[in-house]
Amino acid sequence: GTTVSAVERAIRHAIAAAWNNGGLRGIKGDPCTALLTFRRKPTNKGCITAFADMIRLVYGAAIGL
Numbered sequence: 001g002t003t004v005s006a007v008e009r010a011i012r013h014a015i016a017a018a019w020n021n022g023g024l025r026g027i028k029g030d031p032c033t034a035l036l037t038f039r040r041k042p043t044n045k046g047c048i049t050a051f052a053d054m055i056r057l058v059y060g061a062a063i064g065l
Contacts, residue, residue: 011044 019041042050 008044011047015042015044015047 019038038046038050
């Protein structure tokens with residue numbers, strides 16, 4: 001019951017909110033303490049790709065990947 005543009009906008013908003021609150025930059029600037037760190041605000045595609053890679057890395061064996 002939604003549109004593609006609404007989903008894209010929601011993803012952009014979530015990325016922007018996380019970026020502005022420091023959630024995608026690592027914890028206190030230490031890249032070793034976070035699984036996902038970006039130097040610049042990621043695009044929708046870049047963020048989704050990074051999340052998929054993280055899930056594969058962390059849970060891959062448990063889900064048979």
